[in-house]
Amino acid sequence: MPNKTFFWFFLPTGLAMILFIGLPIISTGIQSFYAQHDQVVKEVKKCDPFGCTVSIVVDQEKTSKIREEKPLGKFNGFGTYVDRNHLAIKEIGKFWDETNSFGEFVDQVTNLPFYKALIFTLTYCLFVTPNVLLLGFIIALSLNAVTRRIRGPLIFGTILPMIVTPLVGSLVLFWMIDAEGIIGANLQMLMDDPYLSLKSSKTLTWITIIIYGIWHHSPFAFVVFYAALQTVPQEPVEAAIIDGASRWQRVRHIVLPHIYPVVTFVALISLMDNFRVFEPIIGFSAEGSAQSLSWLIYDNLVNEEVILFGSAAATSMMTIVGIAILLAPVLIRTWKEFRTAR
Amino acid sequence: MRESNMKKILISLLLLLFGTSAYADCNIKSGSINILANDFPALRTFVETAKGCKGSADFKVTHSSEHNKIAVPALTANPSEFSARIAANSSIVPLMNQDLIRPLDDLVKKYGKGIQDSQLITIDGKIMAVAFMANTQHLYYREDVLKELGIAVPKTYEEVVAASEKIRASGKMQYPYAAAYKAGWNLAEEFVNMYIGHGGEFFKAGTAQPSINNAKGVATLNMLKKLAGLSNPDYLTHDSEAIKVEWESGNVALMTLWASRSGTLLDDDGDAKITAATKLTGPATVAGGNIPAATLWWDGFTLAKNRSDADAEATFRALAHAAANKKMVADAADQAVWLIEGFKPGPKSIGVIEAVKMKAKPYPMLPQMGLMHGALGSEIVEFLQGKESAEQALKDVEAAYMSKAKEQGFL
Numbered sequence: 001m002p003n004k005t006f007f008w009f010f011l012p013t014g015l016a017m018i019l020f021i022g023l024p025i026i027s028t029g030i031q032s033f034y035a036q037h038d039q040v041v042k043e044v045k046k047c048d049p050f051g052c053t054v055s056i057v058v059d060q061e062k063t064s065k066i067r068e069e070k071p072l073g074k075f076n077g078f079g080t081y082v083d084r085n086h087l088a089i090k091e092i093g094k095f096w097d098e099t100n101s102f103g104e105f106v107d108q109v110t111n112l113p114f115y116k117a118l119i120f121t122l123t124y125c126l127f128v129t130p131n132v133l134l135l136g137f138i139i140a141l142s143l144n145a146v147t148r149r150i151r152g153p154l155i156f157g158t159i160l161p162m163i164v165t166p167l168v169g170s171l172v173l174f175w176m177i178d179a180e181g182i183i184g185a186n187l188q189m190l191m192d193d194p195y196l197s198l199k200s201s202k203t204l205t206w207i208t209i210i211i212y213g214i215w216h217h218s219p220f221a222f223v224v225f226y227a228a229l230q231t232v233p234q235e236p237v238e239a240a241i242i243d244g245a246s247r248w249q250r251v252r253h254i255v256l257p258h259i260y261p262v263v264t265f266v267a268l269i270s271l272m273d274n275f276r277v278f279e280p281i282i283g284f285s286a287e288g289s290a291q292s293l294s295w296l297i298y299d300n301l302v303n304e305e306v307i308l309f310g311s312a313a314a315t316s317m318m319t320i321v322g323i324a325i326l327l328a329p330v331l332i333r334t335w336k337e338f339r340t341a342r
Numbered sequence: 343m344r345e346s347n348m349k350k351i352l353i354s355l356l357l358l359l360f361g362t363s364a365y366a367d368c369n370i371k372s373g374s375i376n377i378l379a380n381d382f383p384a385l386r387t388f389v390e391t392a393k394g395c396k397g398s399a400d401f402k403v404t405h406s407s408e409h410n411k412i413a414v415p416a417l418t419a420n421p422s423e424f425s426a427r428i429a430a431n432s433s434i435v436p437l438m439n440q441d442l443i444r445p446l447d448d449l450v451k452k453y454g455k456g457i458q459d460s461q462l463i464t465i466d467g468k469i470m471a472v473a474f475m476a477n478t479q480h481l482y483y484r485e486d487v488l489k490e491l492g493i494a495v496p497k498t499y500e501e502v503v504a505a506s507e508k509i510r511a512s513g514k515m516q517y518p519y520a521a522a523y524k525a526g527w528n529l530a531e532e533f534v535n536m537y538i539g540h541g542g543e544f545f546k547a548g549t550a551q552p553s554i555n556n557a558k559g560v561a562t563l564n565m566l567k568k569l570a571g572l573s574n575p576d577y578l579t580h581d582s583e584a585i586k587v588e589w590e591s592g593n594v595a596l597m598t599l600w601a602s603r604s605g606t607l608l609d610d611d612g613d614a615k616i617t618a619a620t621k622l623t624g625p626a627t628v629a630g631g632n633i634p635a636a637t638l639w640w641d642g643f644t645l646a647k648n649r650s651d652a653d654a655e656a657t658f659r660a661l662a663h664a665a666a667n668k669k670m671v672a673d674a675a676d677q678a679v680w681l682i683e684g685f686k687p688g689p690k691s692i693g694v695i696e697a698v699k700m701k702a703k704p705y706p707m708l709p710q711m712g713l714m715h716g717a718l719g720s721e722i723v724e725f726l727q728g729k730e731s732a733e734q735a736l737k738d739v740e741a742a743y744m745s746k747a748k749e750q751g752f753l
Binding site: 035036037038039041042043044045046047048049050051055056057058060063064074076080083084085091111113178179194195197199200202284285286287288289291299302305306307308310311 | 548
């Protein structure tokens with residue numbers, strides 16, 4: 001496609017992307033550099049059905065004046081980014097000086113909310129993405145070998161986990177793993193431990209969420225791989241069979257190289273998706289044991305009675321940077337291939 | 343001539359038929375009413391009563407347990423989505439912080455007939471809300487279980503622990519105690535209650551500097567952990583609804599739960615034997631203190647500032663009608679501890695009445711308290727899981743709070 005045609009072809013999408021993705025990101029970015037003005041408070045008498053006391057309230061007259069002058073708030077630069085609830089630069093420096101061993105230092109750092117969330121997010125990504133690719137590929141290969149008559153219903157059954165709304169899917173599993181649910185109760189029997197609870201242990205909660213993630217995302221990989229398998233040319237496969245290549249050798253040397261670009265695509269999309277893991281944490285009520293970066297943003301926006309826009313914006317920006325870093329190797333590789341192809 | 347006479351007669355007949363109903367006094371002709379409220383039976387009754395007097399005004403209501411998440415953004419818009427918000431001691435604070443609700447003095451003077459002075463929430467001399475019910479968290483117990491094992495009704499958390507251990511030892515129940523310990527708001531609320539029971543203060547006097555990392559804070563955490571050890575191991579995922587289910591399944595013999603939930607525990611649904619043995623008592627004290635380890639709450643209505651005066655007037659008249667409604671209070675005496683004149687407390691109100699008698703403290707209405715509550719909800723989890731010390735957990739709470747408070751301009 002000539003560049004000019006491509007430009008006109010892409011223009012509407014591009015404009016929509018700027019409007020609905022670009023501008024909100026810029027606005028979030030600006031917001032992350034601001035904090036609230038210093039609160040002017042005053043002591044007042046407060047009476048309610050339980051009696052009168054002296055209490056403190058925000059002085060609205062003075063505050064509204066400051067707010068009108070600078071509605072965005074007080075410029076804070078990277079202040080929010082480096083504070084204790086985010087990158088915690090100062091705290092980490094202090095831990096480094098104060099702790100005696102490296103293990104202790106790591107303990108202290110992973111106790112900070114941002115790093116705690118980052119570790120869960122990365123663990124989730126690293127376990128879910130490869131397993132999704134592998135499982136999706138295996139299912140696609142197996143289904144491709146099944147006779148055509150039962151393929152339709154099988155495909156439908158396989159993509160069901162993707163059709164189910166994530167929150168509903170995780171809630172169903174949450175009830176199943178309850179100590180009185182079908183999986184939870186059977187596990188207790190199997191392990192012969194009546195106190196076994198998948199929800200109370202941090203490790204088990206992580207494993208549950210990761211398994212849920214694999215279950216939920218595999219159908220996507222499967223669908224794409226299955227479509228790609230239909231394009232594998234039959235001649236080289238037949239030639240290989242005549243040459244006596246085993247099934248594994250055919251997959252390894254003909255099928256995989258052929259669908260390789262699709263694998264890259266699925267890997268990219270899953271990495272992006274998994275880095276934003278959020279719904280299962282809510283569905284499994286796992287806030288106590290597992291927090292992700294997206295959950296931190298949600299927490300800042302809704303869990304406090306005060307909305308922390310600056311904090312939420314800063315975490316959002318760092319999530320975007322995080323995704324960019326994760327995707328960089330794949331993107332660079334694709335770019336290089338694109339250059340050599342030309 | 344004759345025709346118009348006929349019309350007059352017809353109209354007066356109609357007025358006789360409909361005009362003499364209970365709602366004759368509220369003659370609202372215009373305006374639009376839109377209410378945001380939490381979702382539990384008493385609030386539904388209250389809003390329904392208000393609806394009965396809407397006249398020709400437009401009437402809408404949103405009942406949602408996610409009300410806290412919607413309130414500030416919805417009332418910040420101008421004009422605001424809601425003309426009224428049913429708030430409580432804690433949820434009125436963000437509205438005050440952002441200057442989103444209007445003083446009600448004029449309206450109370452004009453239309454507030456029947457509202458008692460004790461219902462008015464005044465701040466700095468201005469009426470900001472009208473309360474209509476009170477709430478607290480108190481003890482529920484299974485009379486049959488306690489009797490069988492010869493355990494007296496516990497009055498302190500130390501006794502709760504001893505009683506629970508005895509029940510466990512008897513083999514009757516593995517996890518005899520329950521409270522809403524779900525990580526986040528619920529867990530933080532339990533800390534607040536227990537810390538107040540220990541006589542703790544959340545902030546250094548007159549400042550927004552946190553002061554919970556002390557002996558009382560450590561004692562609070564240790565007590566919470568002891569109780570958690572006697573609860574279902576999934577306690578960090580249990581909110582009020584979940585422990586209600588535990589109770590109704592007969593898995594629990596002692597429980598700390600909201601008074602406003604007593605109605606659903608004592609209704610005809612579920613196992614009649616458990617319902618019959620479910621008894622209420624006041625909140626427990628802790629560590630030899632006099633005041634209960636509980637906080638008093640009121641629920642009341644506030645009016646949005648960013649809404650026309652006409653809407654505010656219509657909304658106030660409808661809500662004031664409910665907030666001074668003796669008939670509603672008599673009909674729904676079981677649903678809540680009403681602060682409205684004419685309320686006769688029944689067996690389901692014991693918890694709140696005991697709490698008031700024992701001089702329980704109201705939930706702290708400070709502008710920065712929401713941030714402290716949020717920090718508590720996430721930072722004390724690891725202590726309960728046994729992953730860090732009480733001192734470390736309290737240090738974390740203070741540090742998390744300080745960062746948030748700095749961002750919000752309180753420090």
